[in-house]
Amino acid sequence: MIPMLRKSLWDLRWTTLWYGLVAVLYTSAVLAYFPSVRDNAASFSRILQTYPRSLTAAVGFTDVGSFSGFVGSEVFNLIWPVLMAAFAIATGSAVVAREVEEGTADVWLSLPAPRAVLLGGKLLALGLAIVALVAASLVPVAAGAALLAAHVSVGGVLSMGALMASFLLVVAAYSALFSAYSSDRGRAAGLAGGLSLAFYLAWVVSRLSPGWSWLGKLSIFTAYEPQRALETGAVDVVHVVVLLGIAAAAAAVALAGFQRRDVLA
Amino acid sequence: MSAIEARALTRTYRGGRGVFELDFRVEEGEIFGFLGPNGAGKTTTIRLLMGMLRPTSGEARVFGLDTWRQSPAAKARIGFVPGDLRLYERMTGEAVLRFLAGYRPRGSLDRGRRLARQLDLDLSQRVRHLSKGNRQKLILVQALMHEPPLLVLDEPTSGLDPLVQAAVLNLLLERRSRGGTVFLSSHLMQEVEKVADRAAVLREGRLVAIETMDRLRAVRERRMEIVLDAPTAGDAFAGLDGVRVVARHDDGRRLELAVHGDPRGLLQRLAGLPVADLVYPSADLETAFRHYYQDAAPAAPVEEVPA
Numbered sequence: 134m135i136p137m138l139r140k141s142l143w144d145l146r147w148t149t150l151w152y153g154l155v156a157v158l159y160t161s162a163v164l165a166y167f168p169s170v171r172d173n174a175a176s177f178s179r180i181l182q183t184y185p186r187s188l189t190a191a192v193g194f195t196d197v198g199s200f201s202g203f204v205g206s207e208v209f210n211l212i213w214p215v216l217m218a219a220f221a222i223a224t225g226s227a228v229v230a231r232e233v234e235e236g237t238a239d240v241w242l243s244l245p246a247p248r249a250v251l252l253g254g255k256l257l258a259l260g261l262a263i264v265a266l267v268a269a270s271l272v273p274v275a276a277g278a279a280l281l282a283a284h285v286s287v288g289g290v291l292s293m294g295a296l297m298a299s300f301l302l303v304v305a306a307y308s309a310l311f312s313a314y315s316s317d318r319g320r321a322a323g324l325a326g327g328l329s330l331a332f333y334l335a336w337v338v339s340r341l342s343p344g345w346s347w348l349g350k351l352s353i354f355t356a357y358e359p360q361r362a363l364e365t366g367a368v369d370v371v372h373v374v375v376l377l378g379i380a381a382a383a384a385a386v387a388l389a390g391f392q393r394r395d396v397l398a
Numbered sequence: 399m400s401a402i403e404a405r406a407l408t409r410t411y412r413g414g415r416g417v418f419e420l421d422f423r424v425e426e427g428e429i430f431g432f433l434g435p436n437g438a439g440k441t442t443t444i445r446l447l448m449g450m451l452r453p454t455s456g457e458a459r460v461f462g463l464d465t466w467r468q469s470p471a472a473k474a475r476i477g478f479v480p481g482d483l484r485l486y487e488r489m490t491g492e493a494v495l496r497f498l499a500g501y502r503p504r505g506s507l508d509r510g511r512r513l514a515r516q517l518d519l520d521l522s523q524r525v526r527h528l529s530k531g532n533r534q535k536l537i538l539v540q541a542l543m544h545e546p547p548l549l550v551l552d553e554p555t556s557g558l559d560p561l562v563q564a565a566v567l568n569l570l571l572e573r574r575s576r577g578g579t580v581f582l583s584s585h586l587m588q589e590v591e592k593v594a595d596r597a598a599v600l601r602e603g604r605l606v607a608i609e610t611m612d613r614l615r616a617v618r619e620r621r622m623e624i625v626l627d628a629p630t631a632g633d634a635f636a637g638l639d640g641v642r643v644v645a646r647h648d649d650g651r652r653l654e655l656a657v658h659g660d661p662r663g664l665l666q667r668l669a670g671l672p673v674a675d676l677v678y679p680s681a682d683l684e685t686a687f688r689h690y691y692q693d694a695a696p697a698a699p700v701e702e703v704p705a
Contacts, residue, residue, distance in 0.1 A: 136500025144488075236484035240540070242450050244501040245474035396450045 137246075137254025142261065145224060149262040152220045153269035156213065160270060163207045164277035167200065174198025187341045195360065200283030204274055205360025209293065214357065217266060217297075218304045218329050224262070225308025226321035228255045229391060233316040238396050249388040252313065256384055259305050267298045274363075285363060292368035293359045299376035300357045304329060306383035313387035316397060353379065399462050401426045401548050401579035402447065406456035409442055417442050417603040419456070424581055426547070429574050431590030431597030431611070432583040439603040440583040441481055444552050447581070448478060460548060477541035481552035481583075483533045491521035491528070491536050495543065502544035510543035517565070531562040538569065549573060549580045555589060567593050588680040591615060599690055606690040615659070620678065622655045622664075627672035634671065638663050 170177055177197050181189055189195070192211055196202030229252065232238040244251060271294050278285035308325035315321045332352040339349030349355040356372035402424035410416040417439040424430040434440050445451040446458050449469030458465040463472040485494055491514065499507035514521050519535045528536065534554070541549060549570070555563040570580050570593050584590050590597050591611050599607040599614075607614070621644070629650035632643045640658035647653075657664060661678075668676070 136497055139500075140497045143493075235487075236482045237486055239448075239450070239478070239480035239482060240485060240498070240537075243448055243473060243476070243478040243480070244498065245470045246501050247470055393452075395452060397445075 134246075134250050134254040134257070137251055138258050141255045141258030145258060145262045148220065148224060149265055152217070153266050156216065156266065156270040157273055159212070159216075160204075160208050160273040161277070164204070164273060164281070166207075167203050167277070167281060167283075170197055170203055171200075190340050192337075199364075200278060200281065200285055201289070201360055201363040204277075204363065209270075209297070209359040209363075213270065213297070213359075214300065214354075217263075217270075217301050220266065221259075221263065221301050221305035222308045222322055222325045222329065224259055225305040226312045226325050227318055228252060228259065228309045228312045228387075230312045230315055230318035230321045233396065234318050242396055248392045252309075252388055252391050256306075256309055256387070259309065260302060263301045263305060264298055267294050267301065270294075270297065286366040289363040289366040292362035292366060295368050295373055296357060296359050296362050296376075299373045299380070300353065302380040303353050303376050303383070306380040306387070310383045310387040310390070313391040314394065399426070400424060400459075401428075401461060402430075402581060403459045403462075404443075404446075404456070405458075407443070407446060407453055407458050408455045409446055409451055410454045415439075415603065416454070417446070417600075420605055422598050422605060422608055424579060426579050427574065427577050428595040429570055429580040429582060429593050431594035432581060432600065433585065433587060433590055433597050434583075434600030435585050438585075438600040440585075440600060441552055442603075443600070444481075444550060444581075444583055447550055448476070449473060474544075475547050477544065477546035477549045479537050479541045479549070479551040479554045481556065483530060483537060485525045485533065485536065487526040488524060490524050491519065491539075494525060494536065495521065495540060498540050499543060506544040509545065510539050513539045513542055531558055534558055534562060534566070538566065542569075542573075547578060549578060550583075551580065552583045553585070554582070555584075555586075563589070586680075587614075587618065601690055617658065620657050620680075622657050622661075623677040624653045624655065624668065624671075624673060625675035626651050626653070627674050630671060635664070635667060638667060 174197065181194060181197070184194075194206045194210075197206050229238075232241050241251065242248065271290055274285070274293075275287075275290050277283070278290075304325070307328060308321065311321035311324045312318070315324075332354055335348040336352040336354035338345045339347070339352065339355070353376060356369070356376050358369065358372070362368050400423040402422075404420045404422050407420040408416070408418050410418070420443060432440055432443065442451065446453055447460065447465050449465045449472065452466050460472040461475050463475075465472045486497075489497070492511075495507055495510040495514075499510060511521065514535070517535045517539065519532055519539065521536075523532075525533065525536070538554070541551075551570075555566050558566070567589070570582065573580055574593075580593075582590060582594060591614070594611050596608065596610050597614055598605050599609075609617075629648075630653065631650060632646055632653075635641050635643060635655065640660070641664050642656050643653060644656050645654040655664070657678075
């Protein structure tokens with residue numbers, strides 16, 4: 134598995150670097166506005182109160198006067214998961230389909246290793262890239278909190294990171310699952326993107342009306358509460374376990390399916 | 399033990415395409431040609447041998463190992479040259495070899511580097527900057543770097559210049575001289591006949607012949623076009639075994655002949671005729687084995703295994 138892991142990390146290096154850079158720069162730029170928002174928190178709160186509460190909750194806007202509320206509202210509740218889901222979908226849907234599309238599957242599958250090992254190396258590399266992206270995203274949060282004298286605990290930052298990584302691992306795993314069964318990268322990415330959108334819409338609708346709250350149980354976004362993790366300094370273990378469980382199950386099905394499927398270039 | 403053994407190997411696709419009931423053996427130390435026009439099922443057969451496709455029924459074995467159930471062990475004994483010359487475009491040749499050597503026995507990378515030097519291949523270049531000939535060399539190097547007892551090649555000289563083609567075929571002969579086995583898929587009879595000991599002929603997914611190359615040479619048909627200075631009757635070639643007049647043009651000044659087997663009798667007859675020009679091209683597969691390809695139903699192949 135090691136040669137495959139090494140090659141996959143090499144393949145992912147630029148994409149990961151660029152996404153990481155965007156996350157760091159965007160988060161840093163947003164945090165630069167925090168002092169002025171904090172100084173005018175009452176005005177911002179009044180403006181937010183003029184919007185329907187369900188709507189602000191749906192798009193992740195809450196208390197922008199606190200550091201954790203501001204970071205959550207402006208970055209991690211919506212923008213960050215959308216940006217990073219794009220990374221997870223693009224890279225996850227490429228794990229098998231790209232080899233088929235680019236005609237390298239013949240050489241790849243001529244290697245004397247079980248297919249699950251070959252794909253497993255790629256999935257492991259993707260997981261490590263996600264951990265690196267999450268770590269990069271947390272750097273400006275920790276630095277910003279220190280510079281702006283905000284009350285954020287190390288546990289809060291780490292808890293948020295655990296939740297963010299778990300969430301992205303799920304998206305990457307089901308993207309890889311679609312890729313493992315499809316020879317078309319576009320189709321795999323489309324299915325993964327569609328499923329992500331469905332999860333998001335289910336979560337939004339579940340928050341608009343109590344009658345639709347049951348939809349939240351069908352969405353991975355329900356378990357994704359980074360702002361709360363940052364505020365409380367504790368991660369909801371059940372949420373992380375559920376997310377990691379879904380990711381592991383999707384990866385296992387991808388490995389099993391790829392082991393058995395025909396590969397036609 | 400045979401290097402390759404296919405027993406009733408079948409793989410069907412929608413629309414009735416695929417390969418059906420393939421039965422053949424490739425013995426250790428031989429070069430086995432696998433002939434068929436494009437779409438006959440050669441690549442499907444190779445994908446079955448390489449464990450990329452699961453047989454619908456039947457089985458294929460490489461040195462006794464099932465190519466689907468024991469695919470990694472079987473592939474450890476194979477050097478594979480795919481028909482499509484695509485490798486990882488952004489990697490250098492050295493990086494490609496290092497990656498692939500990670501799954502091969504110790505020493506494979508050094509052997510790969512030595513082979514690349516022998517073939518005058520610059521491994522420091524990215525794959526996307528390599529010419530088609532150099533890509534083919536790199537694919538050959540990766541197939542040979544672990545010294546596999548069996549080489550499986552899918553149209554290995556397709557689109558290459560004659561010098562590289564000759565180098566590839568020489569490499570195969572060298573492998574055989576060292577006891578290696580080669581499974582060579584091609585749609586070019588003239589390529590296979592240069593190196594192969596035996597060949598199978600595939601038609602619409604079914605084997606129609608498995609013969610020694612001498613036997614295939616004897617039964618193949620070639621076309622000869624003759625331009626004459628004077629009109630010549632069609633019966634000028636009467637009594638010649640394996641020669642028939644296919645067409646007469648310009649009142650017999652231009653003749654098209656179908657020729658089977660040894661052409662020496664024909665050449666003697668032509669010496670007595672006012673021949674102005676003569677064209678005797680290599681035959682394409684459909685022409686060479688017209689009798690196999692024109693039959694409504696493929697005949698059951700009779701396998702001749704060398705003693």
